[in-house]
Amino acid sequence: MKLALEDGTEFVGESFGAHSAVAGEVVFNTGMMGYPEALTDPSYAGQILVTTYPLVGNYGVPATEPHGASRLQSGRVQVQALVVQHLSRHHSHHLARQSLAEWLEHEGVPIVSGVDTRAITQRLRESGTMRGWVFPTGMTLADAQAQAQTIDMRTEVFTRVSPTEATRHGAGELNIVLVDVGAKDGILDCLVERGTRVHRVPWHQDIEAAAHAADGVLIGNGPGDPQDLEALAARLRNLISSYSGPIFGVCLGHQLLARAAGFDTYKLRYGHRGCNQPVQDISSGRCYVTSQNHGYAVDHSRPPRDWEPWFVNLNDGTNEGIRLRNRPVFSVQFHPEARPGPQDTEFLFDDFLRLAGSLRRAGRS
Secondary structure, three states: OEEEEOOOOEEEOEEEEOOOOEEEEEEEEOOOOOHHHHHOOHHHOOEEEEEOOOEEOOOOEOOOOOOOOOOOOOOOOOOOEEEOOEEOOOOOOOOOOEOHHHHHHHHOOEEEEOOOHHHHHHHHHHHOOEEEEEEOOOOOHHHHHHHOEOOOOOOHHHHHHOOOOOEEEOOOOOEEEEEEOOOOHHHHHHHHOOOOEEEEEEOOOOHHHHHHOOOEEEEOOOOOOHHHHHHHHHHHHHHHHHOOOOEEEEOHHHHHHHHHHOOEEEEEEEEEEEEEEEEEEOOOOOEEEEEEEEEEEEEOOOOOOOEEEEEEEOOOOOEEEEEEOOOOEEEEOOEOOOOOOOOOOOHHHHHHHHHHHHHHHOOOO
16 A cells, blocks of 8 residues: 655555545554544544554554444544554453454554654654545556545545434433534543533534523534634624533534634644654643644644633643633533543633533522
């Protein structure tokens, strides 16, 4: 199999998984583990994933049923293709049910193995994220470009990764609305594990009606450019002004909440994808290691009235969180649920639910 980048660079390796041609944005992940979670993260929809860690597949793949013990992040593999330096042909783990190659072959996702992924990463860091194609070595690039399976990031992604109908999960006193633009199941799990009832609502449905019957609203992660969801940002703007309960945004949810508040967003050169992103709470000075997966960021250089930056990335100074000074409305760019990665910031779910509970007890209508 080959990986061809739009700058003309080609990398030739061994073929595993599906033997097909695909196209997508080429991105890299710096995590040393967690490939089952990353591959099923809806934020990777439409992308070709390159792993910087050289050995992938050594612990196989656990049971793939959604919401099972494996904690996979959706019911399917979301990436277009996987590019690794060394794919382990033998796996060992007591929860493993199949190899990585077997899993991706069944899912129709190609793997390119035996290439210098750190050289690819270096090129992406120097030139920025770019489009690429994965295709069999016997095929020309022109044929691959004509035949490659691709995704329109502005339309198809949101219909593919977001559910078509609202669903309910868990049991408990608090009722939380999860606005789903491609939310990881790990976010849902973190809410249900804390004894809440979760109303998971597709982003294109009436989230305002659902919110006013709930104790809090969480806007989940998802793929793509937040500017392509201006209609949702406008509805969130109305929600901020009319809803008195806590609103919490995560990843794409952070960017959408920011745009609703009046912040601008922009595309990062190569994004933040991995389990080792350091962030700092601006008010306390405390630092946390976080899991992240995003290609866009919020511009906090001129915050709107009553809004303030909350967290900042210690690698590049980009925004990692915002909050409204006088109301319980806040969001973070990183993933508090991890899945995979450090759970340093999972306390944010506790804070969110504590606010929801206190407002409920105060008799919020």
